[in-house]
Amino acid sequence: MDINESLQRAEQILSTWAPVALHPSPERVDVSLPDKWLKAAVLALRDAKWGYLSAITGMDHPGTVEPVTEEQRWQRLENEGENATGGESREGTLEVLYHFCEGAAVLTLRVSVRYSFPVLPSICGIIPAATLYERELSEMFGIRLVGTPNVDKLLLPDDWPDGVFPLRKSFHGLTEVEKSGPEVKK
């Protein structure tokens, strides 16, 4: 099937939820969605038999932290002069990319969640094969998927500490305390 035809059909199917579509390259179309419409959009794609779910990618976008001490604030004023914004902080977000493929065409649904509320609806009810991708996503990025059938560990060790997500940018290895968790018997 023609690539452009596939991409146009995808845009048409999704136009109800996301009027703006981006074309990062000729064979791709990217659509950003609010999380509440994710399931509806996936269902519409399935009903229209558009392609198959190829992968789910997680991405971490750490936020900027407001300077905490008086000294840091002064430092900032000195560095940025009059343009200093007065220490705005931006909360980090986690972005999830659902890649669908049909022939050579690749459609990406992009959904973002905030660090403080990293929750997304599961799409396993619509696409059963997504369960392994969702388990990987929640382990590596700490996103809670509501309604996913299995939340057991898939890839990380059984004694991996709770609340540590290795693919977040802030992860640089386990601390000694985390390594020798309470279960370890000497």
Next chain:
Amino acid sequence: MSEETTSNAKKFIVPIGPQHPALKEPGHFEFTVDGEIVTGAAVRLGYVHRGIEKGCEQNTWVQDLYLLERVCGICSHSHATAYVLGVEKLAKVIVPPRAQAIRTLFLELERVHSHLLWLGVAAHEGGYDTLFMYSWRDRETVMDILENLSGNRVNYSANLLGGVKYDVDQKQSDEIRKGIDFLEERTKYYLNVVTTDETFLGRTRHVGQMTLEQAQALDAIGPTARASGLQRDVRVDAPYAAYTDFPIKLVTANGGDLEARFIVRINELFESYRIIRAILDNLPEGELTARMPRRIPEGEAISRVEAPRGELFYFLKSNGSDKPERVKVRTPSLCNWASVTHLAVGHVLADMPMMLAGIDPCFSCNDRSVTIRKEGDSQAWTWEELRRYGIEYYK
């Protein structure tokens, strides 16, 4: 067994693995059984998880090529190719046609060795060890070809960012042809064996059947999907490297059972032999590499490659520096697990090893992630240190 006894009976869970569930790699499965019949299945992976995706973010674009080639020993070149194609897309570098053709040559030789390896393993799971020994003996032919071309049997390291490392000369080309002629004869014999041998058919025919509708619903890919008649092959759908110049004929079968998966993979071997010969006959002249910038421009790229087991998916994000922001690898085996856990239901327990082997699972594929070194630790070990570590470890 009457309805009542089943509903009152307690659930029995049979654990298979982590050691040697089907292949000689670790994975853990829990099959819930009612007598001999499987009623549910669950999977647990990660026993060889190495943190490669995280590791990629800490190394440069060039170093990552070597890291990613080591995701899997069987389809190492597919990983490297998916990665370099993505990086070249980001850097907007056009790779010379000769380099693309040699990449494709390696891809198809890799498919030959992978399918022959699988044929042996699957035969072994079916209790047909003679076929296992035959196919692994013959597989040495293609391993020798790969070693002759690159100096390596497993991680050929043929790719560079912007091209390939190795050229193919006339002498090597003749040797490849000779090897391929021999393998083609052997492959005809294998096709005959797996479609006519009564005892073997008892293990494969109508076992693990997946209909076209199921394959679509479970998003199956690769030979597993094509054995159910699903027309899905990245080489055909979205040709990459030199597949536009050397088009592949799509190979499918309609049975959807294990026998069909044998037939699809064996017929794909013939197609690979044809493409290898075509590439050797029409190898374009010219350079082997194009110049690559050290810093890769900001952007995102998706690259897809048909690895021996199915579609391999790479998502790359660059932040404009010499290190990637994100490298996502989705390997074919991960997609096909869903088909096993769904299709297992209703089969007898004894068929499970065969069904697991049927999708040609690759555990290294699924398990990628890092040993975290402490600050100041030396990265290079001396022979003495390594020896001491080994002695300590096995004490």
